[in-house]
Amino acid sequence: MSPGPRLVVLDEADAVADHAAAHIVGKLAPKPDLVLGLPTGETPRGIYARLAGAYRTGEVSFARASSFNLDEYQGLPPDHPASYHAYMREMLFRYVDIDPARTHLPDGLASDATAEGRRYEKAIAEAGGIGLMVLGIGGNGHIGFNEPGSPFDSRTRAVRLTEATREANRRSFPEGETVPEFAITMGIATILEAREILLVATGPAKAEALAAALAGPETLRCPASVLRRHPAVTIVCDTAAAAGIRLRA
Numbered sequence: 001m002s003p004g005p006r007l008v009v010l011d012e013a014d015a016v017a018d019h020a021a022a023h024i025v026g027k028l029a030p031k032p033d034l035v036l037g038l039p040t041g042e043t044p045r046g047i048y049a050r051l052a053g054a055y056r057t058g059e060v061s062f063a064r065a066s067s068f069n070l071d072e073y074q075g076l077p078p079d080h081p082a083s084y085h086a087y088m089r090e091m092l093f094r095y096v097d098i099d100p101a102r103t104h105l106p107d108g109l110a111s112d113a114t115a116e117g118r119r120y121e122k123a124i125a126e127a128g129g130i131g132l133m134v135l136g137i138g139g140n141g142h143i144g145f146n147e148p149g150s151p152f153d154s155r156t157r158a159v160r161l162t163e164a165t166r167e168a169n170r171r172s173f174p175e176g177e178t179v180p181e182f183a184i185t186m187g188i189a190t191i192l193e194a195r196e197i198l199l200v201a202t203g204p205a206k207a208e209a210l211a212a213a214l215a216g217p218e219t220l221r222c223p224a225s226v227l228r229r230h231p232a233v234t235i236v237c238d239t240a241a242a243a244g245i246r247l248r249a
């Protein structure tokens with residue numbers, strides 16, 4: 001039996017970003033060829049800013065690291081401002097010495113999503129598997145874009161986004177543009193194969209999902225609940241996101 005996720009609760013989002021960035025630097029510095037799994041979204045912005053700072057001050061180098069992002073919208077070209085390709089360039093890649101050839105995201109324009117999923121899985125395997133997978137969590141408990149109901153043995157594939165997820169992500173899209181209905185995401189099995197997982201959650205909108213993930217039953221209805229199967233999960237969150245766990249405890 002694994003001891004279950006290690007939970008770190010901090011006062012506020014800034015402290016969460018400090019802690020998560022220090023965790024990543026602490027893994028990357030002694031293992032410069034670390035393979036990272038990376039999320040996008042609001043939550044990791046502060047983490048990426050701190051990683052860029054750690055690179056600037058010479059604390060860490062990404063020169064030998066590789067990265068695989070969790071997901072990308074289907075139909076968005078890499079230069080679309082709301083694409084996750086653009087997000088990663090703007091939030092992290094342009095500020096650090098990572099080799100662009102070793103940064104990977106699913107191709108949202110791939111005409112055959114099944115083949116793209118296979119290609120992505122093969123690339124992860126060829127890189128030696130993901131060493132440290134960083135995750136956010138959706139208000140509905142999704143990890144990556146594995147929405148409620150996603151099979152626990154799922155692999156990288158095309159998925160339909162829920163209305164709740166599209167609504168939550170609308171803020172990243174230019175006025176008048178619709179949020180894509182589909183995305184390509186690593187599967188739950190892909191995520192679980194990472195050697196270590198760091199999940200980050202901030203704000204009251206994550207409280208219910210986090211409580212369900214940690215204290216509810218393991219269920220397809222809350223994809224993050226599967227993380228309790230993994231032997232090396234750290235969850236870093238603020239008190240607002242942890243509020244539901246306390247209520248249940």
Ligand code: F6R
Pocket residue numbers: 038039040041042043044070071135136137138139142143144145
């Ligand atoms: C993004 C991803 C998603 C987000 C989640 C939380 O690449 O995989 O699972 O981590 O939707 O998003 P934010 O941080 O915007 O609340």
